[in-house]
Amino acid sequence: MLKHNRTIIHVEVKDTHEHFYFGSAAAMFEDSRVKNLLKIKYQTFRTKHVSAENPFENEYVIVRKGNLNTIDHAALEELL
Numbered sequence: 001m002l003k004h005n006r007t008i009i010h011v012e013v014k015d016t017h018e019h020f021y022f023g024s025a026a027a028m029f030e031d032s033r034v035k036n037l038l039k040i041k042y043q044t045f046r047t048k049h050v051s052a053e054n055p056f057e058n059e060y061v062i063v064r065k066g067n068l069n070t071i072d073h074a075a076l077e078e079l080l
Helices: 025-030 032-038 042-046 073-079
Strands: 002-013 019-022 061-071
Touching (some): 019 025, 019 032, 025 032, 025 042, 032 061
Antiparallel strands (some): 002 061
């Protein structure tokens, strides 16, 4: 019943331990707080092939990409 079709980008700021979550890399680059800490351009970030096993890291942030687990509501309704 779980669906794994939603991407989530997790950004951890090293010095403040703040955490930010985005639905895409493009959305992450729209947030000026995060964009300024990444220190690379969007096109360059896309070439990094970020994943849970292969995070992007610099001196300011750690960026991980994963899947957000959601419920398949249509399948859930069929069971009820």
